[in-house]
Amino acid sequence: MQVGKPILYSYFRSSCSWRVRIALALKNMDYEMITINLTKDGGQQFSEEFQALNPMKQVPALKIDGITIGQSLAIIEYLEETRPTPRLLPQDPKKRAHVRMISHLLASGIQPLQNLSVLKQVGQENQLTWAQRAISSGFNALEQILQGTAGKYCVGDEVSMADLCLAPQVANADRFKVDLTPYPTISRINKVTAGLEAFQVSHPCRQPDTPPELRA
Amino acid sequence: MKPVSQQPLGFRILHRSPRCHPGPRSQGLSQGREVQVGSRRGASCLPDSALASSGQAAQSTRASSPQFSEEFQALNPMKQVPALKIDGITIGQSLAIIEYLEETRPTPRLLPQDPKKRAHVRMISHLLASGIQPLQNLSVLKQVGQENQLTWAQRAISSGFNALEQILQGTAGKYCVGDEVSMADLCLAPQVANADRFKVDLTPYPTISRINKVTAGLEAFQVSHPCRQPDTPPELRA
Numbered sequence: 246m247q248v249g250k251p252i253l254y255s256y257f258r259s260s261c262s263w264r265v266r267i268a269l270a271l272k273n274m275d276y277e278m279i280t281i282n283l284t285k286d287g288g289q290q291f292s293e294e295f296q297a298l299n300p301m302k303q304v305p306a307l308k309i310d311g312i313t314i315g316q317s318l319a320i321i322e323y324l325e326e327t328r329p330t331p332r333l334l335p336q337d338p339k340k341r342a343h344v345r346m347i348s349h350l351l352a353s354g355i356q357p358l359q360n361l362s363v364l365k366q367v368g369q370e371n372q373l374t375w376a377q378r379a380i381s382s383g384f385n386a387l388e389q390i391l392q393g394t395a396g397k398y399c400v401g402d403e404v405s406m407a408d409l410c411l412a413p414q415v416a417n418a419d420r421f422k423v424d425l426t427p428y429p430t431i432s433r434i435n436k437v438t439a440g441l442e443a444f445q446v447s448h449p450c451r452q453p454d455t456p457p458e459l460r461a
Numbered sequence: 462m463k464p465v466s467q468q469p470l471g472f473r474i475l476h477r478s479p480r481c482h483p484g485p486r487s488q489g490l491s492q493g494r495e496v497q498v499g500s501r502r503g504a505s506c507l508p509d510s511a512l513a514s515s516g517q518a519a520q521s522t523r524a525s526s527p528q529f530s531e532e533f534q535a536l537n538p539m540k541q542v543p544a545l546k547i548d549g550i551t552i553g554q555s556l557a558i559i560e561y562l563e564e565t566r567p568t569p570r571l572l573p574q575d576p577k578k579r580a581h582v583r584m585i586s587h588l589l590a591s592g593i594q595p596l597q598n599l600s601v602l603k604q605v606g607q608e609n610q611l612t613w614a615q616r617a618i619s620s621g622f623n624a625l626e627q628i629l630q631g632t633a634g635k636y637c638v639g640d641e642v643s644m645a646d647l648c649l650a651p652q653v654a655n656a657d658r659f660k661v662d663l664t665p666y667p668t669i670s671r672i673n674k675v676t677a678g679l680e681a682f683q684v685s686h687p688c689r690q691p692d693t694p695p696e697l698r699a
Binding site for chain 2: 310311312316323338341348357375378385387390
């Protein structure tokens with residue numbers, strides 16, 4: 246039983262929030278957004294109010310069906326299980342394993358190593374090199390994996406959770422000036438998904454909290 | 462398929478889970494269903510525990526070459542353990558492996574039936590597997606430099622455990638989520654072991670400590686412990 250619309254706590258530029266925004270758009274779900282600025286006021290995610298809601302002090306968090314879920318992939322899997330169409334995971338268990346493997350490579354193997362919190366710790370002079378290394382290292386592996394799994398999208402010919410994880414990471418790669426020439430499959434898939442409406446409406450440049458200078 | 466003795470990647474040890482009974486399935490381990498499990502440390506423990514919990518017979522293959530060898534990289538481009546070769550595919554990423562095991566060998570369960578509880582299990586699992594472990598794994602610690610390693614690791618773990626302890630107030634029963642062992646508990650045990658290793662004070666985390674103590678008493682967690690693996694160095698062996 247749903248009481249009111251789901252509420253997504255999001256920051257325009259957060260990769261993890263973007264994944265969930267794409268999922269909600271693909272599922273054609275109506276929701277409210279409360280924006281959490283990760284840099285203003287020392288980071289709004291550290292407020293007592295937000296911490297009570299999501300002890301991880303991170304976005305995204307989704308309030309839905311009476312519970313609050315943190316961790317983007319946990320959110321997406323919940324959406325998939327409770328609103329199963331359109332699908333974000335294939336039916337076949339082996340293909341599902343490939344989707345999850347790619348999603349986790351991106352969400353555990355790359356993104357956490359170059360997120361805001363870690364980059365603060367490595368220090369400003371090291372940030373670019375650190376981020377580039379994390380992304381290149383992960384993309385080297387992913388490009389190879391995609392040789393075996395990709396069709397039109399990361400796994401076969403249907404959009405999946407893997408594609409939702411890929412698009413924000415490619416945007417980060419651009420942001421950190423990672424050369425994408427060694428990753429033709431990643432680039433091709435990203436180009437295709439960039440043309441999909443769900444990916445467009447959820448893009449960081451089109452959010453309620455997008456600063457004017459970055460707005461599309 | 463090559464005979465077992467000619468298989469690459471070092472020696473093979475037949476790893477029988479406590480609940481696997483000899484029979485037609487296990488007799489054909491050099492043909493039929495070949496299952497390789499990566500080495501002992503960290504994230505590799507998770508599929509071991511999952512396999513043990515589900516009563517699977519598995520073959521452990523020690524990577525006699527390092528993870529950066531061409532051979533291993535061809536098997537798993539991520540150049541990481543664990544990797545599981547099963548049913549004709551190879552899967553990397555421990556949670557992807559565990560979810561596959563759950564979907565194809567559904568009993569006993571590693572995820573509850575209720576979607577909201579499943580969301581809690583995944584949230585906790587991902588907090589551990591994305592939010593803490595990658596920030597203090599071997600590869601990252603090498604990059605931060607030896608003099609910074611301890612502080613870095615402690616910070617990653619404490620920060621994550623602060624959040625987890627709070628989350629568990631709302632989800633935990635006997636285990637991380639309710640009263641059944643789940644994927645969340647499989648992720649927790651190795652991280653507590655790492656916390657000990659990096660001398661993180663666990664006093665602020667009584668729920669984490671309690672759950673870890675309970676799971677440490679379960680057979681599946683014991684047989685998969687780093688101190689009982691084929692590649693455990695003698696000085697660390699239980």
